[in-house]
Amino acid sequence: MRYDLALVDLDGTLTDSAPGIIASIEHAYDALDIPRPSEEALARFVGPPIEESVVRHGVPHERVPELITAYRSAFTRGGMFDNSVYDGIVDALTDLRAAGLRLCVATSKPELFARQIVEHFGLDGFFEAVCGASMDGSRSTKADVVAHALETMAATEDGLPDADRIVMVGDREHDVLGARAHGIPTISVTWGYAPAGEIDEAAPLAVVETPDELVKVLLG
Structure with a gap:
């Protein structure tokens, strides 16, 4: 075809893009003082919408916007191009x-x-x-x-x-x-x-x- x-x-x-994305996600979990997912779970964050992934891995719905803000802060400071x-x-x-x-x-x-x-x-x-x-x-x-x-x-x-x-x-x-x-x-x-x-x-x-x-x- x-x-x-x-x-x-x-x-x-x-x-x-995994290195920069995972580092930025780890920063976000740490910033909110929420335990990080396992390394295997973090690898699965790459690709799907992050909002879906964090809810599946320990972030309460009401804290998702806060985590997204922390993630984007780290991502735009350098994680974006660790790729x-x-x-x-x-x-x-x-x-x-x-x-x-x-x-x-x-x-x-x-x-x-x-x-x-x-x-x-x-x-x-x-x-x-x-x-x-x-x-x-x-x-x-x-x-x-x-x-x-x-x-x-x-x-x-x-x-x-x-x-x-x-x-x-x-x-x-x-x-x-x-x-x-x-x-x-x-x-x-x-x-x-x-x-x-x-x-x-x-x-x-x-x-x-x-x-x-x-x-x-x-x-x-």
């Missing part, structure tokens, strides 16, 4: 764009931060748009972000391709489920942060192990 538009996740798909682009990603994006595939970042990270990260690593030239969550939480789930990305791309000069020509690319189950809510299939990558069995259970359209393999699947 040859696709015309790929919505691409950021954390765990384009960049290895790196995965090997092979730039070459893959270059090949995809040369072949005419349109690309849009669709991430659960706040859009303000996502734009800065994409620009910092020089990836902005590959993407027509960078779409993410809102800072006020009104757009937070992956399904919300996918809807935002589709609306954004529909407003571009080339408009939105037919639904069967759109695909999501991501590393976690929420990428699969968020895209599926809009009838969009997902290609899952194995170099991200999904714990064992998560991708298989989510049942994406395909699973790839390298950026080169991703290019081949996307270009049919």
Whole structure:
């Protein structure tokens, strides 16, 4: 199947952002004097909306806004760029764009931060748009972000391709489920942060192990 538009996740798909995210989360738990989750649990924070993750790991609902503020403070002071682009990603994006595939970042990270990260690593030239969550939480789930990305791309000069020509690319189950809510299939990558069995259970359209393999699947 040859696709015309790929919505691409950021954390765990384009960049290895775990070091900065985890350090910022640890700072936030310490700032609120709440016991930190285990190292294994902290690794699972990368990718899904942070609001969902902290509630699952010991933060009372009424303290979530306070923790998010502490997290963002640490993240913007340096954690945001304690990050790196995965090997092979730039070459893959270059090949995809040369072949005419349109690309849009669709991430659960706040859009303000996502734009800065994409620009910092020089990836902005590959993407027509960078779409993410809102800072006020009104757009937070992956399904919300996918809807935002589709609306954004529909407003571009080339408009939105037919639904069967759109695909999501991501590393976690929420990428699969968020895209599926809009009838969009997902290609899952194995170099991200999904714990064992998560991708298989989510049942994406395909699973790839390298950026080169991703290019081949996307270009049919």
